[in-house]
Amino acid sequence: MCHYCLDCGWRLSTSDGYTDTEVSERAIDHFVETGHTVESVWLPPPVVANH
Ligand SMILES: [Zn+2]
Numbered sequence: 001m002c003h004y005c006l007d008c009g010w011r012l013s014t015s016d017g018y019t020d021t022e023v024s025e026r027a028i029d030h031f032v033e034t035g036h037t038v039e040s041v042w043l044p045p046p047v048v049a050n051h
Contacts, residue, residue, distance in 0.1 A: 003023055005038050005039075012027065
């Protein structure tokens, strides 16, 4: 999971060594502290079974 801010360069990803929970909590903290809009995307994208 990767969270990133639309209003500044803030971003945090599970690929940086954080858990999903930590990334989500820090994203909420950033929103609360700054009022910025934080978007989230799956990185890497989820593996889709190819039937
Ligand atoms: Zn921001």
